[in-house]
Amino acid sequence: MTHKIAILGASGYTGAELVRLIAEHPNMEITALAAERKAGQTMAEVFPHLRHLDFPRLCKIEQIDFGQIDLCFCALPHKTSQEVIRDLPSDLKIVDLSADFRLADPDEYEKWYGNPHAALTHQDEAVYGLTEFYREDIRAARLVAGTGCNAATGQYVLRPLIPAGVIDLDDIILDLKCAVSGAGRALKENLLHAELSEGTNAYAVGGTHRHLGEFDQEFSKLAGRAVHIQFTPHLIPANRGILATSYVKGDPQSVYETLCAAYADEPFIHMLPFGETPSTHHVRGSNFCHIGVVADRIERRAIVIAALDNLTKGSSGQALQNANLMLGEPETTGLMMAPLFP
Amino acid sequence: MTHKIAILGASGYTGAELVRLIAEHPNMEITALAAERKAGQTMAEVFPHLRHLDFPRLCKIEQIDFGQIDLCFCALPHKTSQEVIRDLPSDLKIVDLSADFRLADPDEYEKWYGNPHAALTHQDEAVYGLTEFYREDIRAARLVAGTGCNAATGQYVLRPLIPAGVIDLDDIILDLKCAVSGAGRALKENLLHAELSEGTNAYAVGGTHRHLGEFDQEFSKLAGRAVHIQFTPHLIPANRGILATSYVKGDPQSVYETLCAAYADEPFIHMLPFGETPSTHHVRGSNFCHIGVVADRIERRAIVIAALDNLTKGSSGQALQNANLMLGEPETTGLMMAPLFP
Amino acid sequence: MTHKIAILGASGYTGAELVRLIAEHPNMEITALAAERKAGQTMAEVFPHLRHLDFPRLCKIEQIDFGQIDLCFCALPHKTSQEVIRDLPSDLKIVDLSADFRLADPDEYEKWYGNPHAALTHQDEAVYGLTEFYREDIRAARLVAGTGCNAATGQYVLRPLIPAGVIDLDDIILDLKCAVSGAGRALKENLLHAELSEGTNAYAVGGTHRHLGEFDQEFSKLAGRAVHIQFTPHLIPANRGILATSYVKGDPQSVYETLCAAYADEPFIHMLPFGETPSTHHVRGSNFCHIGVVADRIERRAIVIAALDNLTKGSSGQALQNANLMLGEPETTGLMMAPLFP
Amino acid sequence: MTHKIAILGASGYTGAELVRLIAEHPNMEITALAAERKAGQTMAEVFPHLRHLDFPRLCKIEQIDFGQIDLCFCALPHKTSQEVIRDLPSDLKIVDLSADFRLADPDEYEKWYGNPHAALTHQDEAVYGLTEFYREDIRAARLVAGTGCNAATGQYVLRPLIPAGVIDLDDIILDLKCAVSGAGRALKENLLHAELSEGTNAYAVGGTHRHLGEFDQEFSKLAGRAVHIQFTPHLIPANRGILATSYVKGDPQSVYETLCAAYADEPFIHMLPFGETPSTHHVRGSNFCHIGVVADRIERRAIVIAALDNLTKGSSGQALQNANLMLGEPETTGLMMAPLFP
Known part of the structure; x- marks a missing residue:
């Protein structure tokens, strides 16, 4: 079974890294790629290293039919992420790579990030995404907050x-x-x-x-x-x-x-x-x-x-590891590639 | 069916790159890794980025039982390669990454490399390894000479x-x-x-x-x-x-x-x-x-x-592409990973 | 005799390179440093590597009393430079590092830079600043156009x-x-x-x-x-x-x-x-x-x-070499430092 | 008055850095450059960035007439340095850049460097070269031990x-x-x-x-x-x-x-x-x-x-600062150049 994947914020480095990894994943398929300011461009224009891959054009978030999506990665900037996720379908599985749902205490969030949290319910629901230590919670989670690298x-x-x-x-x-x-x-x-x-x-x-x-x-x-x-x-x-x-x-x-x-x-x-x-x-x-x-x-x-x-284990690799758990895939699928040296 | 692979010269960069690629190949298994001066060491000692992989220790060439090997990559220095390959079993499939079998004319070889060729029969037999242009010859070849990067x-x-x-x-x-x-x-x-x-x-x-x-x-x-x-x-x-x-x-x-x-x-x-x-x-x-x-x-x-x-398409990736052809595998197996950016 | 020097556009790399060189020049003194957007800041704030030097704060061009200046370096962006130089005192010695006065033919200028030239009289007067080939002209020049690197x-x-x-x-x-x-x-x-x-x-x-x-x-x-x-x-x-x-x-x-x-x-x-x-x-x-x-x-x-x-001989070093000629100094003064290696 | 300078170990990075600095010093002249393995070569062959400077060819240490030298920099490897300095004239001013005379206690030296010291008298005589803290001792010293960077x-x-x-x-x-x-x-x-x-x-x-x-x-x-x-x-x-x-x-x-x-x-x-x-x-x-x-x-x-x-303030710049003191020059002579950025 192939899981349909959306990536929001596909024009940043963590977005590109997600694409690099998911392209090799045997049971995931990228169905939608959103990037507000670069909507309409192809992924090859934004990231020429992904030229060999065939993807839908970058779109705006509101153009995505989330009913068809099995899991959504949010690689959006801090603060934007909470506003976007607040408005996504409430049963959509989400792995967020921003800082918005890492801190469980709203006061701590405001202390470190300088603004009141705009999606308190989701903050409460989110599971902290350090896979090795929250594995079972992540498996059952709807919304996982990727950690800082x-x-x-x-x-x-x-x-x-x-x-x-x-x-x-x-x-x-x-x-x-x-x-x-x-x-x-x-x-x-x-x-x-x-x-x-x-x-x-x-x-x-x-x-x-x-x-x-x-x-x-x-x-x-x-x-x-x-x-x-x-x-x-x-x-x-x-x-x-x-x-x-x-x-x-x-x-x-x-x-x-x-x-x-x-x-x-x-x-x-x-x-x-x-x-x-x-x-x-x-x-x-x-x-x-x-x-x-x-x-x-x-x-x-x-x-x-x-x-x-930092881009792999510290961010997008971790996100994929968590997504594997949330989708019932073996945790290591698509992630065992060897490092590049030199 | 899993092809058993030997790599001679595993302590250099092209050797390490072969290992990186083959580790992801679904139908190849590294059976022997030779490196004269580092024989006895583990691959993790020589290349710590391969620490997560389980390989036999580096050995000397003469310790390898070539009867068990389906294909041998030679990532040895120029001149050494021809001497080693001359003495390998004459029915062993070989992809050579050195310069030793690239030039078909012995005089040209001597002109550019400064010494007479020590394995003229093999030089005659070798197929030039630029896959896209020698695909059918490579498919049928026993000895393929990888090109310069x-x-x-x-x-x-x-x-x-x-x-x-x-x-x-x-x-x-x-x-x-x-x-x-x-x-x-x-x-x-x-x-x-x-x-x-x-x-x-x-x-x-x-x-x-x-x-x-x-x-x-x-x-x-x-x-x-x-x-x-x-x-x-x-x-x-x-x-x-x-x-x-x-x-x-x-x-x-x-x-x-x-x-x-x-x-x-x-x-x-x-x-x-x-x-x-x-x-x-x-x-x-x-x-x-x-x-x-x-x-x-x-x-x-x-x-x-x-x-x-240069290490992938210019050398070890090309070598694996050729090996796929020689072993009857789809040419792209193990080679479609996306580039690493940034 | 110490020549009083002004640098317009001191917050860019060629400006900073001029400062580095002139700081070692025995007969030049930096009297004014202009940088529109960073006016009011110290040079140490904009370029901490110049922290040990004592300069006037960055100012706006209109704050400079050009009557006290012996020579002015313009390290401004293309197009801005011609507009600024047009309005400077007509007897002020100027070395311009922009592209604005390099091309003598107004049509060629417009062809390559896309806009009509705004200071045609000065364009006519300017001497091309490739020192080794225009040495005598530069010695006599009022306005020298530094070359592209x-x-x-x-x-x-x-x-x-x-x-x-x-x-x-x-x-x-x-x-x-x-x-x-x-x-x-x-x-x-x-x-x-x-x-x-x-x-x-x-x-x-x-x-x-x-x-x-x-x-x-x-x-x-x-x-x-x-x-x-x-x-x-x-x-x-x-x-x-x-x-x-x-x-x-x-x-x-x-x-x-x-x-x-x-x-x-x-x-x-x-x-x-x-x-x-x-x-x-x-x-x-x-x-x-x-x-x-x-x-x-x-x-x-x-x-x-x-x-x-490119920053020294290709730009700011050339500019200083030309300024030396224009001010009657030996051409090599302040410019014989050895390269930095490694 | 111009001080005549010898540099032993001129083919290493600290040797080259000394040359770069001294070339700009108004009162020092490089009279001899020694480098055992590269003796006979010109400095431009060993360090092409010094091509514009005119120096005697690299020689062996025994070819130097130390009677003509006012101060000698030793940029030799550890252990070699003590053996060479032991045999130099006992009234020659020396700034050593190696580790050999940094530790005053012979036991500590042996503990950290693994061999007994071969020039105990000189070890006793040497002044630790951290200029800002040993300024007066350095001024009076014959042998100064440059610090580790x-x-x-x-x-x-x-x-x-x-x-x-x-x-x-x-x-x-x-x-x-x-x-x-x-x-x-x-x-x-x-x-x-x-x-x-x-x-x-x-x-x-x-x-x-x-x-x-x-x-x-x-x-x-x-x-x-x-x-x-x-x-x-x-x-x-x-x-x-x-x-x-x-x-x-x-x-x-x-x-x-x-x-x-x-x-x-x-x-x-x-x-x-x-x-x-x-x-x-x-x-x-x-x-x-x-x-x-x-x-x-x-x-x-x-x-x-x-x-x-590390090569300037941490090593060769410090050495020149100390040499200035030992020769009665102002401490900052030849050392006030601005950093290179970018």
């Missing part, structure tokens, strides 16, 4: 450690190195090649990055009390990839064993041998996440490092 | 034009822009990131690049008389991709129509609308080749530009 | 050859590889890091690039008859540098000797030994141009390749 | 804080992002463009990087008791630049004021406004170091970030 990476490093009692919960540092596609296809001066290549800088330093809302929500829930981490992202001159370096206090061997146990049966999360560390070069274009643990020379301090591709 | 790109631009009488055969210029993985995983100063990134330069200028041997052989055969082109490759700071800009004299519309006719039914060669030109960004990691034709402001001059991924 | 590179390759009778004037091909800063600080999708890095493509193919207006004007004047070349620029993933590969017909040794003779006493133009070719890596951040000549394997065909930094 | 960056962030009592000395984390030229011109697989570009990874994780020897020595001396920090370097796909992100515990405003006070009169160290952070893009090719301080959302936690160019 940084938030996903940091949680793969830290989630198993928090309820395990193996690290100090008041002293967690997460230093991220993020490739530029995470910022989307936005026309901003600092995203120009001439400004970005050949150098690096931190941004949103000091606890202002919105993905902290996700960390706070999830880690506090796991710990049963407030947990606040330090999180500093850095922009690196690469198109894909996030490397998360986490500094935690606890026995490194216990940290390692906790992570190994948590991920033993996971198809996409791979623990490296103790003492080895991953590279974003080795996950590019794939749905895999590599994690390594190293003991510092100072006792009871561990460094945990994770690498994944 | 630059030679493939240039031929996609020029081959249909040469016998068609639409261009001046004595005035053909081919200016190539080549990514660095074409040079392999060799430890050379000019391939270091610090020497290569953020700039460009020509190399092998003036008619000294060995792929000219292939151009001369093929174009002269097509024309029925000697054809010598000018060919200047340039190294660009990118990992994958070749852009071939060809300057030819003839009616641009006829040039375009000739190419369109030649490639109308080809699954991997895509003609852009007249006047548009391709980008290597849009074929990365794929087996596609995009070709565009533009009329110059000067009458009867056309610019033809092709883009492909 | 591609136009400069192509002319360094070809100018001496055209009147020398050593090449076929009807068969000249110029294939350029251009770094991205040549496109300025404009917010365009194709200039984003994610779209540009790791690949290459041609643009303005077929004789549509505006710098052809300069080639036509200059080469025809030199030849005493119409000369039209083929010119194809390509965008490469680097921030600075142009590599011009020219294919000409003539005796390579004569071509080489003609160029050597022309540039024997030039401080910034360096001929490589015959048979060697230059790299943009080796001129980055400098005012030097390296040129190499190679004989093709086909008789009477030569390949001439030049490399320079 | 990572060690310099980390110390600019942390040194003033350690004796000031404003941070917790037992909980300091230093997360570095390092460009590739810091690894030198070595032919290693992980330094190839194809392996390094478009991604990032940590290395020497857990307290094994040799620059920790310098941190331990200096910070413990400043604190009057043992201070051990956590230090994790990451390789980023850029040629120049180090970004040091430091996580410290203390009042952010006090941290900021301490750093501002320490660097108020320093010509090369620039404090950004409180809350702003630096970028390696903005120091490329210069001798400047930019430092920013941000308060984390968690009380009494500060993030301090510094950016410098």
Whole structure:
């Protein structure tokens, strides 16, 4: 059986990545592609790398007959997404890639995003889309909220450690190195090649990055009390990839064993041998996440490092993984391709 | 039925690319991986991006039981390849990715490569591996000689034009822009990131690049008389991709129509609308080749530009395409994945 | 004696490059910096790499007291520049970096730029700023029109050859590889890091690039008859540098000797030994141009390749070289810094 | 008066950077350039970007008449350097760029570098070359040991804080992002463009990087008791630049004021406004170091970030700054050039 798929926001990077992945999926068919400002164009005009594929032209959302759609991916900008989803059929399965349904508490949403939420009922209904930790909820969900790409990476490093009692919960540092596609296809001066290549800088330093809302929500829930981490992202001159370096206090061997146990049966999360560390070069274009643990020379301090591709495992790959669950497909279908190296 | 595959030279870039592709092939199974200097290591140690795949350890060639192998890819260095292939079972299907069997004339081989050929019988037997133009020969072949990656790109631009009488055969210029993985995983100063990134330069200028041997052989055969082109490759700071800009004299519309006719039914060669030109960004990691034709402001001059991924369509993808034919599989199996962008 | 300098358009890349160079000039002082949209900001806010320098805040053009200025650099957008310069004091020395005064013929200007020229008197007065070939005119000029960066590179390759009778004037091909800063600080999708890095493509193919207006004007004047070349620029993933590969017909040794003779006493133009070719890596951040000549394997065909930094020798360095002449300073003052490598 | 300068190890990146800088120095003249394996070649052959400069050919060290040399830079590999310096004239002024004389304690040296020191007397005599903190000692020194480039960056962030009592000395984390030229011109697989570009990874994780020897020595001396920090370097796909992100515990405003006070009169160290952070893009090719301080959302936690160019301020620029002091020149001579951006 072939599932009919719609993608809203098909002219952005996460939209294109969804298309790349779904084109290889044996049981999905792209039935509608929407992109407001580029409606009427072909996908090949907007993304020439998809020229070999045969799709309907980009349209406006209101042109889609959602009665024919089995599942809809929303790759729309934050704030737009909640307004669009509010008006979609209430029985339509949806995977949202925006930030709009990640935070369950309306006050937290408003604190981090600056506006009151416009679709409170849906916010209540949404399941947080970190597949490995919400698998059963996602399987039963109608609306899944894809995680932030940084938030996903940091949680793969830290989630198993928090309820395990193996690290100090008041002293967690997460230093991220993020490739530029995470910022989307936005026309901003600092995203120009001439400004970005050949150098690096931190941004949103000091606890202002919105993905902290996700960390706070999830880690506090796991710990049963407030947990606040330090999180500093850095922009690196690469198109894909996030490397998360986490500094935690606890026995490194216990940290390692906790992570190994948590991920033993996971198809996409791979623990490296103790003492080895991953590279974003080795996950590019794939749905895999590599994690390594190293003991510092100072006792009871561990460094945990994770690498994944922000557009795949951090966003569109995760979305497809969730859609597989929601549609009763094997979770890994269409997602086992090897990374592209070099 | 699953074909059992061996790869000799699995620790280089074309070897790794073969593994990436074959891992997705529904009817092939990698049975043996050889790499002389890294024998005994796992593939994950040599190429951590393949960590999720389960393979036999790298071995030495003599450890392989070729009686169990249905097809063998040789991704060995030039000169080594002919010596190895000479000693392999004479009924083993082989796709060679080296330069050793590309030139049919032993004198031409010696002229371009500097040493007498060590496997003349095999040289005689080998079929030139430019799939779109030798499809039936390849289907029947035992030994196929993969083309040079630059030679493939240039031929996609020029081959249909040469016998068609639409261009001046004595005035053909081919200016190539080549990514660095074409040079392999060799430890050379000019391939270091610090020497290569953020700039460009020509190399092998003036008619000294060995792929000219292939151009001369093929174009002269097509024309029925000697054809010598000018060919200047340039190294660009990118990992994958070749852009071939060809300057030819003839009616641009006829040039375009000739190419369109030649490639109308080809699954991997895509003609852009007249006047548009391709980008290597849009074929990365794929087996596609995009070709565009533009009329110059000067009458009867056309610019033809092709883009492909040197490791895929220019090398390992081509090799798999040929192997599919040799094994009776559909030619496109395992090769229709979309390019990775951005 | 210190010359007082104003820079109009200080918030773009050529403006910033002028500041970088003039900051090291012993006899120039930056008195005014104008940037319409960023007026009121400090230079450090707009270009943090100039943080260590002490300048007046960015202002609007009308705030500048031009009576105190000895020389004014205009690094404004095309079309804006002619309107601004028309209204500046008629005795003010000006080096314009825009395209507005490069073409002497108003019809040619309108043909290439699409609008009638708004300052015809100044267009008539302007001297073409290719220093090595208009040195004495520039010394005496009030208004100098900086050349296009591609136009400069192509002319360094070809100018001496055209009147020398050593090449076929009807068969000249110029294939350029251009770094991205040549496109300025404009917010365009194709200039984003994610779209540009790791690949290459041609643009303005077929004789549509505006710098052809300069080639036509200059080469025809030199030849005493119409000369039209083929010119194809390509965008490469680097921030600075142009590599011009020219294919000409003539005796390579004569071509080489003609160029050597022309540039024997030039401080910034360096001929490589015959048979060697230059790299943009080796001129980055400098005012030097390296040129190499190679004989093709086909008789009477030569390949001439030049490399320079588009922001320095191709634009702001050239502008300063011209300003030195106009102000009676030694031509090389402030311009002999070595390239930055790696 | 012109100082006669020799550079030993002129074929590496720090050697080339010294030449680039000294070529602009008004009172220094390069009299001898040594490079063992490339002796006999011209500097233009080894580094074509220095083609415009006129130097003696590369020679072997024993060919240099040190009686004529006023100051000698040693840019030799670790271990080689101590053996060479041991045999140089005992009154020759030397700035060593290797690691050989950075650690004062022979046991610490052996612990971090794995071999007993071969020039103990010189080790005793050497002054640690972090100019801003050892200025008077350097002025009087005969032998100055240039610091590690990572060690310099980390110390600019942390040194003033350690004796000031404003941070917790037992909980300091230093997360570095390092460009590739810091690894030198070595032919290693992980330094190839194809392996390094478009991604990032940590290395020497857990307290094994040799620059920790310098941190331990200096910070413990400043604190009057043992201070051990956590230090994790990451390789980023850029040629120049180090970004040091430091996580410290203390009042952010006090941290900021301490750093501002320490660097108020320093010509090369620039404090950004409180809350702003630096970028390696903005120091490329210069001798400047930019430092920013941000308060984390968690009380009494500060993030301090510094950016410098590893080849200039981190190595050869520092060396020239020290040489200026040793020769009685103004410290900033030849070092005030602006960064290259973009």
